[in-house]
Amino acid sequence: MTRFRVEGKGRVEHAEPVNFTFDGRTYTGLRGDTVASALLANGVHLIGRSFKYHRPRGTVTAGSEEPNALISTSRGKGRYEPNTRATVQELREGLVAESQNRWPSLNFDIGAVNDKAYMLFSAGFYYKTFMWPKSFWNKVYEPIIRAAAGLGVSPGEEDPDRYSSRYLHTDILVIGAGPAGIAAAKSAAQSGARVTLVDENREIGGALLSDPRVKIDDIGAWDWLSAQLVELEELGVRLMMHTTAIGYYHQNMVGLCEKLTDHLDELPEGAPRERLWRVRAGQVVLAQGALEKPLVFDGNDRPGVMLAGSAQTYLNRYGVRVGDEAVVVTSHDSAWYGAFDLADAGTEITAIVDTRDTPRADLAREAERRGIRLFAGHTVTGTAGRLRVKSVRVNPVRDGRVGAAVTVRCDCLLMCGGWTPSLHLFSHTKGSLKWDESQNAYLPDHRSEACHIAGAGRGLWSFEAALNDGDVAGRAAAEAAGFEISDHARFAVAQDRPGTGVTHKELPTDRDAGKARAFIDFQNDVTAKDIRLAVREGMRSIEHVKRYTTNGMATDQGKMSNINGLMIAADALGEAPPRVGLTTFRPPYTPTTFGAFAGYHRGATFELTRRTTIDSWAEEHGAVFEPVAQWRRAWYFPKVGESMDAAVLRECTATRNSVGIFDASTLGKIEVAGPDAAEFMNRMYTNPWTKLAPGRTRYGLLLGEDGFIRDDGVIGRITDDLFHVTTTTGGAARVLNMMEDYLQTEWPDLTVWLTSMTEHWAVVALNGPNARKVLEPLVEGLDISHDAFPHMSVADCKVSGLPARLFRLSFTGELGFEINVPARHGPTLWKALMEAGAAHDICPYGTEAMHVLRAEKGYIIVGQDTDGTVTPEDAGLNWAIGKKKPDFVGKRSLARPDLVMPGRKQLVGLITENGAKLEEGAQIVLDPNQPKPMKMVGHVTSSYRSAALGHPIAMALIEGGRDLMGDIVHVPLPGVTHRARITDTNFYDPEGARLQV
Amino acid sequence: MLLIHCPYCEETLPEAEFAYAGEAHIDRPADPSALSDEEWRDYLFIRSNVKGPHFERWRHVHGCARFFNAVRDTVSDKFMTTYKAGDPRPDLTAEEAAQ
Numbered sequence A: 001m002t003r004f005r006v007e008g009k010g011r012v013e014h015a016e017p018v019n020f021t022f023d024g025r026t027y028t029g030l031r032g033d034t035v036a037s038a039l040l041a042n043g044v045h046l047i048g049r050s051f052k053y054h055r056p057r058g059t060v061t062a063g064s065e066e067p068n069a070l071i072s073t074s075r076g077k078g079r080y081e082p083n084t085r086a087t088v089q090e091l092r093e094g095l096v097a098e099s100q101n102r103w104p105s106l107n108f109d110i111g112a113v114n115d116k117a118y119m120l121f122s123a124g125f126y127y128k129t130f131m132w133p134k135s136f137w138n139k140v141y142e143p144i145i146r147a148a149a150g151l152g153v154s155p156g157e158e159d160p161d162r163y164s165s166r167y168l169h170t171d172i173l174v175i176g177a178g179p180a181g182i183a184a185a186k187s188a189a190q191s192g193a194r195v196t197l198v199d200e201n202r203e204i205g206g207a208l209l210s211d212p213r214v215k216i217d218d219i220g221a222w223d224w225l226s227a228q229l230v231e232l233e234e235l236g237v238r239l240m241m242h243t244t245a246i247g248y249y250h251q252n253m254v255g256l257c258e259k260l261t262d263h264l265d266e267l268p269e270g271a272p273r274e275r276l277w278r279v280r281a282g283q284v285v286l287a288q289g290a291l292e293k294p295l296v297f298d299g300n301d302r303p304g305v306m307l308a309g310s311a312q313t314y315l316n317r318y319g320v321r322v323g324d325e326a327v328v329v330t331s332h333d334s335a336w337y338g339a340f341d342l343a344d345a346g347t348e349i350t351a352i353v354d355t356r357d358t359p360r361a362d363l364a365r366e367a368e369r370r371g372i373r374l375f376a377g378h379t380v381t382g383t384a385g386r387l388r389v390k391s392v393r394v395n396p397v398r399d400g401r402v403g404a405a406v407t408v409r410c411d412c413l414l415m416c417g418g419w420t421p422s423l424h425l426f427s428h429t430k431g432s433l434k435w436d437e438s439q440n441a442y443l444p445d446h447r448s449e450a451c452h453i454a455g456a457g458r459g460l461w462s463f464e465a466a467l468n469d470g471d472v473a474g475r476a477a478a479e480a481a482g483f484e485i486s487d488h489a490r491f492a493v494a495q496d497r498p499g500t501g502v503t504h505k506e507l508p509t510d511r512d513a514g515k516a517r518a519f520i521d522f523q524n525d526v527t528a529k530d531i532r533l534a535v536r537e538g539m540r541s542i543e544h545v546k547r548y549t550t551n552g553m554a555t556d557q558g559k560m561s562n563i564n565g566l567m568i569a570a571d572a573l574g575e576a577p578p579r580v581g582l583t584t585f586r587p588p589y590t591p592t593t594f595g596a597f598a599g600y601h602r603g604a605t606f607e608l609t610r611r612t613t614i615d616s617w618a619e620e621h622g623a624v625f626e627p628v629a630q631w632r633r634a635w636y637f638p639k640v641g642e643s644m645d646a647a648v649l650r651e652c653t654a655t656r657n658s659v660g661i662f663d664a665s666t667l668g669k670i671e672v673a674g675p676d677a678a679e680f681m682n683r684m685y686t687n688p689w690t691k692l693a694p695g696r697t698r699y700g701l702l703l704g705e706d707g708f709i710r711d712d713g714v715i716g717r718i719t720d721d722l723f724h725v726t727t728t729t730g731g732a733a734r735v736l737n738m739m740e741d742y743l744q745t746e747w748p749d750l751t752v753w754l755t756s757m758t759e760h761w762a763v764v765a766l767n768g769p770n771a772r773k774v775l776e777p778l779v780e781g782l783d784i785s786h787d788a789f790p791h792m793s794v795a796d797c798k799v800s801g802l803p804a805r806l807f808r809l810s811f812t813g814e815l816g817f818e819i820n821v822p823a824r825h826g827p828t829l830w831k832a833l834m835e836a837g838a839a840h841d842i843c844p845y846g847t848e849a850m851h852v853l854r855a856e857k858g859y860i861i862v863g864q865d866t867d868g869t870v871t872p873e874d875a876g877l878n879w880a881i882g883k884k885k886p887d888f889v890g891k892r893s894l895a896r897p898d899l900v901m902p903g904r905k906q907l908v909g910l911i912t913e914n915g916a917k918l919e920e921g922a923q924i925v926l927d928p929n930q931p932k933p934m935k936m937v938g939h940v941t942s943s944y945r946s947a948a949l950g951h952p953i954a955m956a957l958i959e960g961g962r963d964l965m966g967d968i969v970h971v972p973l974p975g976v977t978h979r980a981r982i983t984d985t986n987f988y989d990p991e992g993a994r995l996q997v
Numbered sequence B: 001m002l003l004i005h006c007p008y009c010e011e012t013l014p015e016a017e018f019a020y021a022g023e024a025h026i027d028r029p030a031d032p033s034a035l036s037d038e039e040w041r042d043y044l045f046i047r048s049n050v051k052g053p054h055f056e057r058w059r060h061v062h063g064c065a066r067f068f069n070a071v072r073d074t075v076s077d078k079f080m081t082t083y084k085a086g087d088p089r090p091d092l093t094a095e096e097a098a099q
Ligand SMILES: [Zn+2]
Pocket: B006, B007, B008, B009, B010, B060, B063, B064, B065, B066
């Protein structure tokens, strides 16, 4: 039995020890413990070092709002998590926990020098201390701050766990399974509604778990809870424990994160670690309770100083006394009850310090009965102790004056500054809050979603009030969801312990307030002094104060610090708190793993992968793949031991010398059909289409209305009223969307149908001087001789017995055909062509060779040689514009002043003098000796080695490039500046003779 | 995630089925060449960017594929109504009263 465990007390299994390690030392806790409760049972308060000042810190809460007790946890390779809240992490056998942000050890930490230099780190220190000289920022200050300040260390290995995600539809979602939530779920379910009840804890009960003496309808609190579990099940309520509502989104969509394995000793085979639920609820009941506030005084962050309500929770729920000698300091009645429970369990309550002059008489009597010394109308002004509090200074306050201190010995200091309704999720919905002067708290006001708030969230502090309020909220939700409701169940609670209190700014002190280390935000190390400094320096809005001081910006989002920060800022500004305002809470409510958000979207299922029907052939033949949009495409086909460069040069050479075969199935394909198809094409594309005869094709250029190139592709006219449009692989969906947009909304007068055919056709490209020799024997019903089927023709026929649409076109500069067959026939066609081509050493080539071959011809790739700011004129494609057409998409913009301005970047070729291959994206300058920063006149868009030319080639966008033909430009790269000559982009066979064979 | 009513499908469906398509009721000029540079600039780039009810286009892209119009309050991010492309701007008094 550990030193601070109370035999038989709490909801832990006293007969079931659980072993774990903390910083290498083995400890024993009990089943049902959290890491924090188990460490406290062993007398361990010191658990970490603070973010900025490296001050020793201990557990301060017993819940998910914990700012201090952050640990790293691990369970084998890859299963490491930093910044786990020890107050939430349930104990499991063999759990390995480590403290964070300390070096070399938790007890002795070098970084604690920051604490001595705290004046440097005051509010706005990021903006002020390190302003000069500017160049020091990246090299000196930033690394030092990063090294010195921080929380846990990021995981270094891939996470082996799975994370899942699901949707859920429910009539009523109740968030929080405390008394209000339980009552709401029950009364809602009694109406017949489908009800879901979620809670981040391992069991229902909320605050009742910390107060077993309460009797509900004459039944002890914990027996009552057991009965509720049965009733909830009988009512068909879906109960989800270990489940945190992390965000409340539009139209009652609530995100839930369910933790499935972190609490288990053994990982079930294949079980996901967490599950993200997207819940669409008809009505939502928020029953999230309230969070206790700390008091703000010098040394309120010393290990051993914690919230009084949390000490009560550790005692009653976990059977752990947080110390032997406790002092309680409070401004609220609730802390007195915790003190009495601890006293009854054997902890000596040395003193209760109440900031109020006249505590409630019944409480004072109870204290007196237990022999507890009472300091009413007192303040605390400091604590002492290096790694654990050992005493506290207590001073009387009379008429605002602080009298002489007495020092009271203690090993823990339990504080309570009142309670804050937990309205984070309500705040996510932009529901408005209203300041309640009597409670010194924000309470829910105007709702923007179909939600109901019950219990402590509405400022109701007794169990009886919470239960009855929950019942009302559940029935209201059921009624709003269209269900018939029953009568109000009235709960009667005995031994209830309601209370009231006051809210303070920082407590008054007899010492220099400017030197007080009185913390508001424990996680970000923000003190009361910082808030006042921010106001002095001109911050007026609470949003500015927040950002200047970082108050409330840590991972706990200021759950404990928000109202204290507001009270102090309001005081400093001389304004009432509601006039200063409240910062906005954002999802997620508590830190959530990236895994939960990513869900199934990782590894092979990160994004869907589209494969052509020929993909498996490529895979069997050793293709290396590259992603292109969502497709995976064969990049090149290396032979055993062959490098990429060698493979690509070989594929290019084979295609230019004999014949190459290429899977072009990913090309976007859209059928434009209907009596007005030609008119539609005239309006969409720059080119004229009226006179294009059926059976002929044309290069089509598509602009945005702004005049910049959006897409291109060869377009064939199949019949008078049917066009076969091809688009870039990545642009297919965009182009169809754009066409639909104009057709549906601008030109509804046109009778045209648009159909995506991308996945209906498999497309094989045959290119090279021997392409016809390979294809001709397989074609039926079509003469494909040069005269009968010239360049830029299209016809339907049969190829290898398959129904086919055959294009004669070329993206390589060689004699070329593109054979479209129904997608399912793709592999058959491919194999037939491979077989027929064997006599000509047919060579499969991938996208890289395709890029090289087209670049040798100066054919652009939209999105590589253009970037959304390139006009047809810039790209040298003015020939593709139908000059006589009155209008087409983008035409008017081509006359805009900026688009006709001289000096625009133009697409040109580049050849280096030293034969080096340039980097794509490299910047280009005219004078390499000019001072830095140099004037950059353009950049390299495409660059390849060229087998056909015997030297590398590049394309580049260069200001006024076409006027600089033959000039030398310079391409500075790390370590070397290349000289390159501006050339035409058509490097190979500029007359196009190879196409006409 | 918003729920959006498609006026063609007559169904209220998750936002994931829809794509936003910019401000509504901006007609492409019948004869762009007749416009001055300034007028064409305004057509291309100048948008109302309102705080409050915003007339905007959506497409039920993973459904019926139709473009339609909507009025969404940019402050609350709530849809006030949706209607078919080509229909006139709805009178918002009823919707505003409801809000
Ligand atoms: Zn629809």
